[in-house]
Amino acid sequence: MADLAVRSFCNKRRSTAYAYRGFKGTVIAKKIIIQAKGELIIAGVLEEGRLVELYWHDPKRQRLEGNIYKGPVVDLLPGMNAAFVDIGTRKNAYLSLKDWSGPEISEGQEVVVQVVNEGNGQKGPRLTSQITVPGRYLVITPFLEQVGLSKKIDDEAERNRLLAIAQKLSLLAPTIGLIIRTAAEGMDEEALVADFQSLLIQWQRLKEKAENLTAPALLYQECLLTEMILRDLVDDSVTEIDLNQSNLYEEMLCWAKDNHLCLQGRIKLFEGCDFFPLYNLCQQIEKALAPKVWLPNGGYLIIEKTEALTVVDVNTGRYKGAQNLSETVRRTNIEAAEEIAYQLRLRNIGGMVIIDFIDMIDEDHRQEVLTKLKEKLARDKVKTEVFGFTALGLLEMTRKKTRESLASIFVDKDIRKEYHIDL
Structure with a gap:
């Protein structure tokens, strides 16, 4: 059945x-x-x-990312262009005024905000007023009138078809923006209409809660x-x-x-x-929690997270090569590029990432390594951006911060014991 x-x-x-x-x-x-x-x-x-x-x-462990709250502004810091909002968590949440889309904000004002980053032991959650409510095929943006389409849909005919459907949907709620997600590719109009109507119902319920509940209050939970x-x-x-x-x-x-x-x-x-x-998951997780990662050819990576960014150092290790130094470096860096893309995704590392590849004199080798890194990053649903090499030969990139990192779940000794994870 x-x-x-x-x-x-x-x-x-x-x-x-x-x-x-x-x-x-x-x-x-x-x-x-x-x-x-x-x-x-x-x-x-x-x-x-x-x-x-x-x-x-x-x-x-309460998950905050994606949740929408109503909360009072408890502290306004013009010098930092920021406000702190009480959403009922242990630490007040941070709202950059660059992310504030309403009229001028004031202390004591009650605002509707969404958590975009969980925060950590030192920092509270980070907020935005650019509310989004996701569905299977669409995302609505109640405070931003727009019609958008996932960049991952690259077939021109399909893009035009979906945009035409989106324009029809926007007429049903002219003040609410919408973005068509990658999952909508190939879906018929009926499925998209049903998803949009479901999201409008969710938004209406959320607005009713915002009017009736006393702040701080949870209006929408992921x-x-x-x-x-x-x-x-x-x-x-x-x-x-x-x-x-x-x-x-x-x-x-x-x-x-x-x-x-x-x-x-x-x-x-x-x-x-x-x-x-x-599926041998324990061993794979243990390796992903270690700073040192061995490459197939005998080289290795050292991955270290700091307060500001994540640093990845590439080393030849036991790999001596068979032809010349330039080829040894090239092969090690290509293997490293593949593994780095994988490790960022599995460890769920977000923010700025600096990669210290082994120095390459040949510009073609640099471009080959850069292409390989982008190729492997394309598998990642999380947004990444590669900026290229600096004058010092360091590669700069970013990966959007989403949810908690892999390491954060296994901080709990009981969970490590339950799943036989040794650190």
Whole structure:
């Protein structure tokens, strides 16, 4: 019956097939595993059998990113062009006035804001007033009138088709902006209309809460982990979703049915299965928590995070090469570029990143390494930007900060013990 429930929604996608492709057009198949142990849920994304992303839900640790709050401005600092807002967390949240879109702000004023960064032990959460409410195929921007389209949709005919649908949708709510997500590629108009109407209902409920609740108050909470996976991660490249708990399995099937997502033949239940030893996840996580990362040729990386940025140092290590120094350096740096893109994604490192590749005299070798890095970063759903080499030969790049890092979950000794993670 469960398969029948989702089968009727598989024809919502138009006949044109769209597969997720890498930098050079190679199809990259992915598998998602979701494991529940008690109240803790951990989900992993595998590419070619290798863990590339890890997500988790722990009810003991409140997740803030994406949540929308109503809170009073408790401190206004014109000299820092910033305000601090009480949203009910241990530390007041930081709002840069560059991110404030309303009229002039004042101390004591109640504002509606969204968390864009969780913060850490020293800093509170970071806020924006540019509210976004995401759906499966669309994102609405209630305070910004716009019609946008994901840059990852590159087929010109498909872009024009989706933009035409977006223009129609904007007439239903002229004061609310919308952005079409990558997942909308190939979907029919009916699915997009349903998603837009659902988001408008969510926004109306949020506004009613803002009018009636006393600040500080939570107005909108980011969805459950299983819903987030279906909404943000599942596309045509995901060939299989494995779960070990029947409740989660049924929840995901229901959400897929309500949101026109076809899971036929892809979602599988393995009741009570422990996926960690099956996919050697413990060893992969342990390596991702260590500062030293060995490369296949015998070279290695040192990854160190500071308060301001992350530094990656590339070394030849045990690799001596077979031809000449220039070729030894080139091969080591190319392997390093591939591994760095992978490590940033798995460790979920955000912010500024400085990479100290081994010095390259040949400009063609530099460009080859740069191209390889961009090719591998193209697999990452998180926005990255590569700025190139500085005069000192250091490569500068950024990766958007999203959710907590991999290391943060395994700070908890109980979780490390539960999953046999040794640091």
